[in-house]
Amino acid sequence: MRVEVLGAGIVGLAVAEELQRRGHAVALVDPRPASGASYAAAGMLSPAAEVWHGEEDVLRLGTASLRLWPGLAARLGVPVRREGTLLVGHDAADLQQVDRQVELLARHGHDAVPLDRAGVREHEPALARVAGGALLPGEGSVDPRAVCAALLARVPVHTAPVGADVTVVATGARLPEPWTRLVTGVRGEVLRLRSDDPPRRTVRGWVAGEPVYLVPRGDGRVVVGATSEHHDDGPVVTAGGALRLLAAARELWPALERAELVEATARDRPSTADGLPLVGPSGVDGVVLAAGHHRHGVLLAPLTAQLVADHLETGAVDPAVDPRREGAR
Ligand code: GLY
Numbered sequence: 001m002r003v004e005v006l007g008a009g010i011v012g013l014a015v016a017e018e019l020q021r022r023g024h025a026v027a028l029v030d031p032r033p034a035s036g037a038s039y040a041a042a043g044m045l046s047p048a049a050e051v052w053h054g055e056e057d058v059l060r061l062g063t064a065s066l067r068l069w070p071g072l073a074a075r076l077g078v079p080v081r082r083e084g085t086l087l088v089g090h091d092a093a094d095l096q097q098v099d100r101q102v103e104l105l106a107r108h109g110h111d112a113v114p115l116d117r118a119g120v121r122e123h124e125p126a127l128a129r130v131a132g133g134a135l136l137p138g139e140g141s142v143d144p145r146a147v148c149a150a151l152l153a154r155v156p157v158h159t160a161p162v163g164a165d166v167t168v169v170a171t172g173a174r175l176p177e178p179w180t181r182l183v184t185g186v187r188g189e190v191l192r193l194r195s196d197d198p199p200r201r202t203v204r205g206w207v208a209g210e211p212v213y214l215v216p217r218g219d220g221r222v223v224v225g226a227t228s229e230h231h232d233d234g235p236v237v238t239a240g241g242a243l244r245l246l247a248a249a250r251e252l253w254p255a256l257e258r259a260e261l262v263e264a265t266a267r268d269r270p271s272t273a274d275g276l277p278l279v280g281p282s283g284v285d286g287v288v289l290a291a292g293h294h295r296h297g298v299l300l301a302p303l304t305a306q307l308v309a310d311h312l313e314t315g316a317v318d319p320a321v322d323p324r325r326e327g328a329r
Contacts, residue, residue: 001025001312004164007291008033010041010144010301012170013151014072015290018305019312020155027162028155034148036172040190040267041298042215042223043144045069048110048136049085049101049204049213050295055275057320058296059108065303066139072302073142076150081218082140083201087112088120088133090251094206095131102134112136126197128254130205141202141215144298168308169282170290172297173270182278182328183292185268189241190225192263197255198222205252212248222259224249228269228295235266269294274327279307280317281324288312289323 001024005016008030016028044050047062073080087102089095102112113135115123120133161167169175173185198216205212215223227241242264250256272278272292277300282289290308293300310316319325 001166002164003027003166003168003312004029004162005168005170006030006161007170007172008152008157009036009170009172009297010034010038010148010151011172011290011293011297011304012168013148013155014301014305015168015170015308016155017151018309022309022313026155027158027164029158029161031159033152033157034145037188037267037269037297038144038148040188040265041144042190042213042225043142043147043298044085044202044213044215045080045141045299046085046136046139046202046204047299048105048112049087049139049202050299051104052275053104056108057276059110061303061320062296062299065300068302068306069142073147076147076154078142078146078150080140080142081201082138085136085139085202085204086120086124086133087136088127088130088203088205088252090130090205090207092131093209097206098132098134105136124199124201124203126199126255127203127252130252139202142298143217147298166286166288166312168288168290172291173268175291179282179289182323183270183272184230185235186271186294187229187231187235187266188226188269189237189245189264189266190223191242191245191261192265193222193224193256193259194220194262195222195255195259196220199253203252205248207248207251210244210248212245212252214249214253235268237264237266241266270297272328276327277304277321278323278328279304279321280311281322283324
């Protein structure tokens with residue numbers, strides 16, 4: 001099959017690589033590859049830490065995709081960190097948020113190891129006093145920029161459409177008509193720091209109700225994220241957003257005071273009405289969607305690649321992500 005993939009973010013790149021691997025002729029089209037949400041993304045592979053009430057399908061899809069990551073990373077020669085995610089609550093009310101998350105996970109048969117204050121400190125000596133937390137084993141992270149660079153080295157990118165039997169639209173938060181309104185941009189601001197005392201694993205915390213996460217790369221680099229806001233203007237880093245992230249992160253991780261602030265980035269997350277991506281038939285013959293991955297583009301990239309390739313080869317569609325579903329409108 002000759003397939004054109006529009007959009008060279010991590011989703012489009014993973015789709016193109018999977019199709020190429022299966023022997024299809026693939027043209028990837030993007031005038032500015034890997035410069036959208038994938039450029040900002042921290043790279044959490046945390047289906048359990050990132051699932052919210054009402055989005056339980058994310059847990060099933062994310063868990064399936066997490067299993068595919070080691071294979072993809074090995075093909076690309078990039079590391080995957082698998083130290084688990086540490087959920088932490090700064091005060092008693094924040095800890096209730098952790099407890100609610102743990103209850104949700106237990107209902108779906110997912111492991112979470114509850115930790116008291118001392119247990120949290122034992123796992124993460126770099127953290128300050130917290131009320132408690134839980135360890136989600138098996139979760140991890142990748143460096144999305146390294147992943148995209150490795151994928152770009154394997155799949156050639158064109159700057160304009162080339163024509164094909166099938167088009168896969170993977171343009172993230174900016175879909176062409178008639179799908180434009182299925183996805184809206186939700187701004188995420190993210191900070192990159194360098195520290196001599198980083199956390200050992202991904203920490204996802206609540207600090208006086210403010211959500212924040214820290215994703216260490218293992219070499220002193222730490223990504224701190226992320227705000228989440230609907231907005232009308234461009235995705236810029238606001239002083240208020242950076243301040244909220246730094247204040248919340250410092251409460252959990254005092255070594256932030258000494259860390260070098262390397263970069264501040266903002267991008268729009270591609271968000272759908274029901275929080276689930278659009279992967280499958282678009283309603284227009286010869287056009288398939290692979291978009292709207294909201295908070296989960298990096299995590300869901302390998303599964304999306306498999307779903308798109310399976311769909312093109314067999315017609316199969318996962319109903320939870322079918323772009324024609326009721327909840328996507
Ligand atoms: N999954 C991380 C974020 O969306 O901020």
